[in-house]
Amino acid sequence: MSNTLLILILLGLMALAYRLGMRRSQRLVGGPGGVRDLHSLPSYYGFFTAIWCGLPALLVLFLWVSLQSGVIRDLVIADLPEAVRTLPPAQLGLVINDIQNLAQGNIVSGEVSLEMERAAAHYQRLRQTSFAASVVVVLSLALLGLSVGWRLVSPKFRARNRVESVIKWLLVGCSTIAIFTTLGIVLSVLFESIRFFEMVPIGEFLFGLDWSPQMAIREDQVGSSGAFGVIPLFAGTLLIALIAMLVAVPIGLMSAIYLSEYAGARFRAWAKPLLEILAGIPTVVYGFFAALTVAPFIRDNGALLGLDVSSESALAAGLVMGIMIIPFISSLSDDVINAVPQSMRDASLGIGATHSETVRKVILPAALPGIVGGILLAVSRAIGETMIVVMAAGLSANLTANPLQSVTTVTVQIVTLLVGDQEFDSPKTLAAFALGLLLFLITLVLNVVALHVVRKYREAYE
Amino acid sequence: MNKPAVDQTRTIDRVNATLKQRYNRERRFRRFGLAAVILGLLFVALMFLNIISQGYSAFYQTRILLDIEYRQEVIDPAGERDPATLSAADYAALVKSALRALYPDVKGRGEKRELYGMVSSGAALVLRQRVMSDPELIGSRQALWLPADDDIDMLVKGRIDRNAPESERRIKNRVLAWVEQLEARGAIEKQFNLGFLTGGDSREPELAGIGGAVMGSLYTLIVTLLLSFPIGVATALYLEEFAPRNRWTDLVEVNINNLAAVPSIVFGLLGLAVFINFFGLPRSAPLVGGMVLTLMTLPTIIIASRAALKAVPPSIREAALGIGASRTQTVFHHVLPLAMPGMLTGTIIGMAQALGETAPLLMIGMVAFIVDIPGGPMDPATVLPVQIFLWADSPERAFMEKTSAAIMVLLGFLILMNVIAVILRKRFERRW
Numbered sequence: 001m002s003n004t005l006l007i008l009i010l011l012g013l014m015a016l017a018y019r020l021g022m023r024r025s026q027r028l029v030g031g032p033g034g035v036r037d038l039h040s041l042p043s044y045y046g047f048f049t050a051i052w053c054g055l056p057a058l059l060v061l062f063l064w065v066s067l068q069s070g071v072i073r074d075l076v077i078a079d080l081p082e083a084v085r086t087l088p089p090a091q092l093g094l095v096i097n098d099i100q101n102l103a104q105g106n107i108v109s110g111e112v113s114l115e116m117e118r119a120a121a122h123y124q125r126l127r128q129t130s131f132a133a134s135v136v137v138v139l140s141l142a143l144l145g146l147s148v149g150w151r152l153v154s155p156k157f158r159a160r161n162r163v164e165s166v167i168k169w170l171l172v173g174c175s176t177i178a179i180f181t182t183l184g185i186v187l188s189v190l191f192e193s194i195r196f197f198e199m200v201p202i203g204e205f206l207f208g209l210d211w212s213p214q215m216a217i218r219e220d221q222v223g224s225s226g227a228f229g230v231i232p233l234f235a236g237t238l239l240i241a242l243i244a245m246l247v248a249v250p251i252g253l254m255s256a257i258y259l260s261e262y263a264g265a266r267f268r269a270w271a272k273p274l275l276e277i278l279a280g281i282p283t284v285v286y287g288f289f290a291a292l293t294v295a296p297f298i299r300d301n302g303a304l305l306g307l308d309v310s311s312e313s314a315l316a317a318g319l320v321m322g323i324m325i326i327p328f329i330s331s332l333s334d335d336v337i338n339a340v341p342q343s344m345r346d347a348s349l350g351i352g353a354t355h356s357e358t359v360r361k362v363i364l365p366a367a368l369p370g371i372v373g374g375i376l377l378a379v380s381r382a383i384g385e386t387m388i389v390v391m392a393a394g395l396s397a398n399l400t401a402n403p404l405q406s407v408t409t410v411t412v413q414i415v416t417l418l419v420g421d422q423e424f425d426s427p428k429t430l431a432a433f434a435l436g437l438l439l440f441l442i443t444l445v446l447n448v449v450a451l452h453v454v455r456k457y458r459e460a461y462e
Numbered sequence: 463m464n465k466p467a468v469d470q471t472r473t474i475d476r477v478n479a480t481l482k483q484r485y486n487r488e489r490r491f492r493r494f495g496l497a498a499v500i501l502g503l504l505f506v507a508l509m510f511l512n513i514i515s516q517g518y519s520a521f522y523q524t525r526i527l528l529d530i531e532y533r534q535e536v537i538d539p540a541g542e543r544d545p546a547t548l549s550a551a552d553y554a555a556l557v558k559s560a561l562r563a564l565y566p567d568v569k570g571r572g573e574k575r576e577l578y579g580m581v582s583s584g585a586a587l588v589l590r591q592r593v594m595s596d597p598e599l600i601g602s603r604q605a606l607w608l609p610a611d612d613d614i615d616m617l618v619k620g621r622i623d624r625n626a627p628e629s630e631r632r633i634k635n636r637v638l639a640w641v642e643q644l645e646a647r648g649a650i651e652k653q654f655n656l657g658f659l660t661g662g663d664s665r666e667p668e669l670a671g672i673g674g675a676v677m678g679s680l681y682t683l684i685v686t687l688l689l690s691f692p693i694g695v696a697t698a699l700y701l702e703e704f705a706p707r708n709r710w711t712d713l714v715e716v717n718i719n720n721l722a723a724v725p726s727i728v729f730g731l732l733g734l735a736v737f738i739n740f741f742g743l744p745r746s747a748p749l750v751g752g753m754v755l756t757l758m759t760l761p762t763i764i765i766a767s768r769a770a771l772k773a774v775p776p777s778i779r780e781a782a783l784g785i786g787a788s789r790t791q792t793v794f795h796h797v798l799p800l801a802m803p804g805m806l807t808g809t810i811i812g813m814a815q816a817l818g819e820t821a822p823l824l825m826i827g828m829v830a831f832i833v834d835i836p837g838g839p840m841d842p843a844t845v846l847p848v849q850i851f852l853w854a855d856s857p858e859r860a861f862m863e864k865t866s867a868a869i870m871v872l873l874g875f876l877i878l879m880n881v882i883a884v885i886l887r888k889r890f891e892r893r894w
Contacts, residue, residue, distance in 0.1 A: 066741065069742055070742075160788065164788060164789075164790040167790055168700075168704060168790070170696065171696045171697070171699055171700035171704060172700060174692075174693045174696035174697045174700065175696070175697040175700045175701060175705070175711075175714050176714070177693055177697070177757075177760065178697065178714055178717040178718045178721060178760065178761070178764070179713065179714060179717050181717075181721055181732070181757045181760070182717050182721060184732050184736050185724070185728055185729070185731070185732045188731060188732050188734075188735030188736050188740075189728070189731055189732075189735070191735075192735065251498045251501055251502055252502075253498075254494055254495045254497075254498035254499075255495065255498040255499040255502050257495050258492070258495025258496055258499050259499065261495075262492055262495055262496075263499075271499055271503065274503055274506060275499070275503065275506070277506050278502070278505065278506055280814065280818075280876060280880060281509070281818075281873070281876075282817075282818025282819070282820065282847050282876070283818070283820065283821075284820045284847040284848075284850050284851050284854075285509070285513070285818075285850070285869050285872070285873070287851070287854070288513075288850060288854045288865060288866075288869065289509055289512065289513070291854060292854065292862060292865075293512055323505045326502050326505070327502075330502070352477070354484055354485065354487070354488040355488060355491075355492075356487060356491035356492065357484070357487075357488075359491070360491075377723065380723060380725075381723075381725075383725070384724075384725025384726070384727065384728070385725070386725070386726065386820075387820050387821055387851065390821075390824075390851075391851065391854060391855075411725070411727050411821070414727055414731070414825075415727070415821070415824055415825075418730075418731075418824075418825055419824055419825075419829055432731070433735070436727070436728055436731040439725060439727070439728060440724065440725075440728050443723065443724060443725055443728075444720060444724070447720060447723040448720070451719060
């Protein structure tokens with residue numbers, strides 16, 4: 001809260017700096033009439049002073065806030081008795097948590113010893129000192145920057161160029177965030193995955209046929225050894241994705257063809273946005289629909305036919321996922337069908353082909369690469385889709401091709417392994433990151449291939 | 463002079479021979495297409511009908527009229543009106559005695575428990591709140607509408623079949639008879655359920671509300687908007703207006719396109735590993751949720767913003783540059799304002815995506831059971847879609863109704879955002 005106040009004060013100072021810089025530039029050339037003698041417009045001198053005032057101070061504040069908790073933690077640990085300091089990292093973390101909770105007046109897990117109270121008081125003191133120091137440093141830096149910027153203002157000074165280069169570097173900085181995100185994803189899943197592969201061999205992970213990620217609490221426990229074979233998960237994921245594609249591709253493609261080739265303008269204007277509603281519905285809603293409406297419906301009807309249908313059947317999840325993907329397929333196919341040149345249609349119709357023959361024998365072959373690219377993108381979405389399968393598919397890893405049975409998927413396992421309490425050194429938690437890495441790589445390859453195919457195709461007719 | 467048989471059939475005859483078949487095929491193809499569209503529309507209708515028919519009743523709640531006597535000896539035996547005593551008093555006893563007064567002939571523990579079970583445990587909280595805000599009530603009598611238990615609620619709303627045999631019904635015959643007596647006297651009725659819209663989560667379906675989740679979603683979205691809009695617009699401006707074409711900008715572009723297709727759950731893993739484990743930010747906080755959703759929605763906003771910038775004709779830039787504006791002045795004074803409506807539309811659509819997103823938030827611990835309504839972006843919170851996920855997992859029949867109603871609220875917000883985006887586009891879209 002107090003940091004918010006500090007930032008507000010800084011913003012106030014920056015506004016002040018803006019006015020001071022602008023005034024000074026105007027005064028130096030003798031009032032508004034002399035503006036033509038300035039190199040830049042007065043407001044640029046104002047911006048320049050404000051940047052000098054705010055930017056260094058904000059940077060220091062940011063660094064301070066992100067580093068302070070680590071430094072304080074180390075200082076508190078250094079002050080703890082020897083017996084506590086030499087605890088293993090996990091237990092030491094618990095002690096530190098307790099000290100922090102104690103300092104903030106929250107509930108503490110164990111008994112409060114005298115040492116802990118002392119440490120908590122120490123922690124509290126350090127935090128207060130740190131905050132007071134940060135206020136002093138940041139505000140003095142801001143005032144210093146203000147005076148430097150103010151002094152630099154002179155009629156010959158190229159304020160506009162300076163301000164513009166700062167703006168440009170800010171823009172460059174923002175554009176690198178996309179790269180940092182990708183880097184962050186890769187590094188975060190990679191590091192944990194490497195730790196996982198130290199415990200479970202990579203060959204066993206990739207080619208194992210069993211998945212039961214529980215770890216033993218005691219050595220002699222029944223079923224104590226966890227099995228981390230990813231094949232059943234992928235089989236389940238692909239089964240559900242296949243069912244989804246069997247629903248989505250015919251319906252999506254046919255509706256795209258109908259809407260772009262046959263439908264009248266008015267029907268199209270109504271039906272297209274209505275179909276696209278399906279794309280805007282959150283996946284959790286599909287999950288609810290699959291788990292509580294479609295799955296019981298399939299199970300009850302299967303029972304009438306004498307089939308043994310699991311109440312978490314792959315069929316229910318796949319069907320609903322297919323519905324979700326319909327608008328995706330139809331809008332992508334619509335794009336590529338519309339990109340086929342009109343001259344090809346005219347030529348085909350001109351030699352006497354019916355409309356459907358034109359579509360099947362001329363337009364579809366021409367649009368095929370684009371449609372395949374779209375389907376690949378849709379497959380990558382189906383593989384990465386989480387909420388529908390978390391809610392409607394099962395948890396047990398069955399290696400089966402029967403859509404009436406319950407299967408589990410990669411995303412379901414990531415969610416079940418990571419929701420709830422976690423310790424960050426058990427293979428169980430780390431397995432989720434290894435699965436995440438696999439998921440990321442597979443969808444990445446699918447996307448790159450699909451985008452490449454779509455782009456190449458688009459260029460062919462442009 | 464034998465003519466070859468081929469010459470006898472003219473091309474037109476061969477065409478005519480198969481023409482009927484070909485026209486039939488044409489009609490069939492066309493019908494398939496229409497059927498696909500209708501099937502798609504049917505799915506939309508089915509989902510909406512299903513959810514609305516299940517959920518509309520959650521906006522009403524069954525309440526029972528009870529004659530409550532605020533007895534001094536139960537609430538405040540010492541008569542000191544000390545807030546601590548008032549807060550700790552056994553208000554459930556008041557509800558129980560009111561129920562006993564209604565049905566004096568109920569004997570036996572089992573029967574009594576069934577009787578007390580008709581009223582929600584939240585009724586005691588209602589009484590406590592009333593007494594705490596107005597201690598003058600102690601010693602008086604008051605007729606109050608108090609929330610019924612969720613099973614009674616389901617019964618009154620017709621979700622439990624009254625004609626089913628007792629063994630298959632969640633409500634015993636005895637309780638059914640009591641409810642029917644109350645109905646005959648008009649002492650039980652459905653009233654508008656404000657608590658559903660304003661209250662926090664609860665284990666009791668009749669007390670659970672989406673207020674906490676809505677506030678959590680609001681804080682998360684505010685964080686997302688504050689971060690993703692400036693960053694997204696800045697990135698689009700750089701790539702579209704300033705960047706030279708080189709390896710680096712190509713790399714940035716490839717990255718953005720790929721991030722748009724990365725499964726959302728992977729962003730959750732990133733948030734867990736980086737924001738929570740590395741930077742030590744609090745779990746379950748809307749701040750972290752907003753940061754994860756920012757990374758997820760950035761590609762959408764960047765792509766939409768770039769399209770908006772591309773739509774601004776080069777003549778605008780040339781005119782500004784021609785009268786001596788600098789590159790930056792041209793962009794910020796002329797191009798950006800013209801592209802703003804398109805950027806805002808893209809941002810709203812990105813925010814709608816973020817509002818409906820669930821999976822990455824599960825990873826960063828926004829699935830906790832949280833009763834309190836969050837007061838800021840650092841408080842533990844949950845969001846609407848996660849609340850839907852949590853309720854959908856609950857076994858009680860009454861939660862199904864609540865889940866559907868929460869979905870209705872969520873879809874309502876989403877439709878509202880999309881309508882705003884469409885209006886914005888219609889209103890400000892310029893064809894050059």
